[in-house]
Amino acid sequence: MMKIAVDGMGGDFAPHAIVKGVESVCREKIADVVIVGDEKVIRPLINNASGIEIVHTPIYVDMDESPSNALRKKRGSSVNKAFELLKAKEVQAVVSAGNSGATMAFAIFTLGRLKGVDRPAIATLHPNVKDGTTLLVDAGGNVDCKPVHLVQFAVMGNAFAKCALGMSAPRVGILSNAEEETKGNELTREAHRRIKDLGLNYLGYIEGTDMYNGRADVVVSDGFVGNVVVKISEGVAESIITFFKENVRKSLLKKLGYLLLKDTFKELSRKMDYSETGGAPLLGVDGICIICHGKSDGKAIKNAVVLAKGFVDNNLNESIRDTMQSYQSLQRVKERKKWIIF
Amino acid sequence: MMKIAVDGMGGDFAPHAIVKGVESVCREKIADVVIVGDEKVIRPLINNASGIEIVHTPIYVDMDESPSNALRKKRGSSVNKAFELLKAKEVQAVVSAGNSGATMAFAIFTLGRLKGVDRPAIATLHPNVKDGTTLLVDAGGNVDCKPVHLVQFAVMGNAFAKCALGMSAPRVGILSNAEEETKGNELTREAHRRIKDLGLNYLGYIEGTDMYNGRADVVVSDGFVGNVVVKISEGVAESIITFFKENVRKSLLKKLGYLLLKDTFKELSRKMDYSETGGAPLLGVDGICIICHGKSDGKAIKNAVVLAKGFVDNNLNESIRDTMQSYQSLQRVKERKKWIIF
Numbered sequence: 001m002m003k004i005a006v007d008g009m010g011g012d013f014a015p016h017a018i019v020k021g022v023e024s025v026c027r028e029k030i031a032d033v034v035i036v037g038d039e040k041v042i043r044p045l046i047n048n049a050s051g052i053e054i055v056h057t058p059i060y061v062d063m064d065e066s067p068s069n070a071l072r073k074k075r076g077s078s079v080n081k082a083f084e085l086l087k088a089k090e091v092q093a094v095v096s097a098g099n100s101g102a103t104m105a106f107a108i109f110t111l112g113r114l115k116g117v118d119r120p121a122i123a124t125l126h127p128n129v130k131d132g133t134t135l136l137v138d139a140g141g142n143v144d145c146k147p148v149h150l151v152q153f154a155v156m157g158n159a160f161a162k163c164a165l166g167m168s169a170p171r172v173g174i175l176s177n178a179e180e181e182t183k184g185n186e187l188t189r190e191a192h193r194r195i196k197d198l199g200l201n202y203l204g205y206i207e208g209t210d211m212y213n214g215r216a217d218v219v220v221s222d223g224f225v226g227n228v229v230v231k232i233s234e235g236v237a238e239s240i241i242t243f244f245k246e247n248v249r250k251s252l253l254k255k256l257g258y259l260l261l262k263d264t265f266k267e268l269s270r271k272m273d274y275s276e277t278g279g280a281p282l283l284g285v286d287g288i289c290i291i292c293h294g295k296s297d298g299k300a301i302k303n304a305v306v307l308a309k310g311f312v313d314n315n316l317n318e319s320i321r322d323t324m325q326s327y328q329s330l331q332r333v334k335e336r337k338k339w340i341i342f
Numbered sequence: 343m344m345k346i347a348v349d350g351m352g353g354d355f356a357p358h359a360i361v362k363g364v365e366s367v368c369r370e371k372i373a374d375v376v377i378v379g380d381e382k383v384i385r386p387l388i389n390n391a392s393g394i395e396i397v398h399t400p401i402y403v404d405m406d407e408s409p410s411n412a413l414r415k416k417r418g419s420s421v422n423k424a425f426e427l428l429k430a431k432e433v434q435a436v437v438s439a440g441n442s443g444a445t446m447a448f449a450i451f452t453l454g455r456l457k458g459v460d461r462p463a464i465a466t467l468h469p470n471v472k473d474g475t476t477l478l479v480d481a482g483g484n485v486d487c488k489p490v491h492l493v494q495f496a497v498m499g500n501a502f503a504k505c506a507l508g509m510s511a512p513r514v515g516i517l518s519n520a521e522e523e524t525k526g527n528e529l530t531r532e533a534h535r536r537i538k539d540l541g542l543n544y545l546g547y548i549e550g551t552d553m554y555n556g557r558a559d560v561v562v563s564d565g566f567v568g569n570v571v572v573k574i575s576e577g578v579a580e581s582i583i584t585f586f587k588e589n590v591r592k593s594l595l596k597k598l599g600y601l602l603l604k605d606t607f608k609e610l611s612r613k614m615d616y617s618e619t620g621g622a623p624l625l626g627v628d629g630i631c632i633i634c635h636g637k638s639d640g641k642a643i644k645n646a647v648v649l650a651k652g653f654v655d656n657n658l659n660e661s662i663r664d665t666m667q668s669y670q671s672l673q674r675v676k677e678r679k680k681w682i683i684f
Binding site: 235259 | 554576606
């Protein structure tokens with residue numbers, strides 16, 4: 001059986017939510033799990049230990065700790081130990097709902113990056129109106145990017161969509177302020193110039209409205225913008241739901257209407273619920289890692305393990321490595337051609 | 343009566359939608375209007391010419407024309423002539439649903455900037471769950487910003503919220519990827535350092551989720567991010583409505599539920615409808631200018647004129663000018679102090 005390490009101390013509801021999620025993983029025989037964290041607090045929470053192992057460490061990273069601080073001072077922390085288990089091939093993937101910056105930092109520090117990747121990126125999965133999934137890369141890992149990073153996000157996102165989402169020719173677009181080539185900012189214009197030569201199924205610039213209308217499969221942006229996209233989406237959805245709840249209170253007939261549409265509201269909530277996808281894969285590190293929402297409950301942790309297992313089964317990283325390699329050869333050929341011409 | 347110039351040729355539905363909106367403005371005696379554009383096509387559309395004047399020009403800017411191209415080649419265009427009327431004080435404000443980049447370029451070129459403003463910015467008004475309004479500056483005018491521009495957006499947004507929205511101490515925040523001071527990107531970090539000394543009711547960094555929860559009154563961002571915010575919001579709202587419409591078809595009871603909630607859905611649509619606010623003020627140019635959505639219908643044009651009228655009545659630009667001046671004196675005092683210390 002596959003074995004996956006879960007950071008027992010990471011997340012707003014850790015370790016309770018973590019243990020709950022891990023127990024259902026083991027009960028449903030999805031995988032064996034190593035919970036890394038403080039055994040004294042974790043052990044008493046476990047009702048059924050079958051399939052669960054604990055690797056003890058009393059150290060953990062705080063949710064608001066800076067990644068650089070964590071890297072310097074929290075070497076023996078639960079999240080770092082989880083990655084060490086992966087590095088030593090004792091587990092096949094890591095799941096963490098802890099401080100995402102620190103998780104990313106320890107992943108890079110412990111596992112290293114895949115060849116050709118300068119900046120690993122967080123990829124989030126968003127449901128679109130065509131009943132498909134739109135992938136956003138980078139959803140928050142890298143705030144100040146250079147064009148080459150966006151190019152790598154495009155290549156990794158493309159590989160991910162092919163390998164993990166089963167798309168044959170994912171439509172890739174750069175998130176911009178308008179569709180015309182002349183628009184965008186300095187960063188996107190240069191990235192656009194480079195991505196268009198890669199031979200991807202490339203749409204060019206797409207706009208914010210295309211994030212949910214199913215026009216694109218892979219949306220490329222720097223992590224600052226990506227984070228804004230994720231949180232604005234959350235904010236709009238929450239405010240619409242709040243609006244409904246408050247408005248519906250105003251009359252009995254409306255309450256009845258709401259009741260009749262209860263399933264619809266539930267399905268909407270489910271669609272927008274991060275815990276359904278479980279977490280976001282960290283693309284570009286040498287090992288499978290799922291970063292979960294800080295607010296993750298047991299269901300989210302379970303679904304993150306399911307996601308991680310799928311990526312291991314599909315050899316996600318082989319696929320990213322191969323694509324990065326062919327992208328680099330393409331770049332080398334171009335460089336050589338330049339020398340021949342000039 | 344106040345007189346306002348409307349670009350007759352700007353917008354996806356021009357000149358029909360423009361004439362329709364202008365006619366209701368004049369019918370309701372909100373203002374007199376000068377429509378600038380091709381008299382041959384505009385005149386026949388007018389049913390009741392009372393209060394309407396036409397200033398003829400056959401030239402207009404295309405919706406997808408680059409602003410620099412328009413500036414060079416479309417000097418006599420409808421939008422430019424509208425600003426010339428404002429410059430000559432023949433009208434008190436300009437409304438345009440045309441190419442927003444070109445409108446902004448001609449506004450700056452013809453009217454000039456208010457003292458102390460390097461980059462005029464587009465401010466959009468967003469309803470929040472506290473039944474208030476959240477202002478976003480810049481919503482799309484300036485893609486590559488320096489910290490000083492964000493500082494000016496904060497000062498202008500603050501003045502706007504006080505003067506036009508009647509807030510006594512608007513809560514101002516910089517849109518970032520997290521609340522901690524250490525987060526953000528190079529641009530926001532430096533802007534944060536400067537804005538926090540201005541004496542505004544300053545919240546520091548806010549997140550995307552705060553855009554609609556009523557936590558902030560003025561949200562500051564560069565125009566690239568601002569455009570993404572506006573369009574992602576549109577995208578999420580549209581996809582939720584599409585989801586409802588499709589899901590509700592599935593059963594008769596659901597259809598009934600939808601019927602009972604029809605008013606709620608209508609109010610939601612109204613809340614999210616750009617045509618309700620009419621348009622977005624361009625802050626920082628020496629004259630009142632409202633930039634409308636390209637898709638503006640008659641109602642949007644009418645509401646934009648109402649908005650413009652309010653800004654003229656409230657002396658919006660005096661207020662921005664005064665605030666910019668006190669901000670600049672503050673900066674000068676600081677510079678002097680630096681010299682005394684070192």
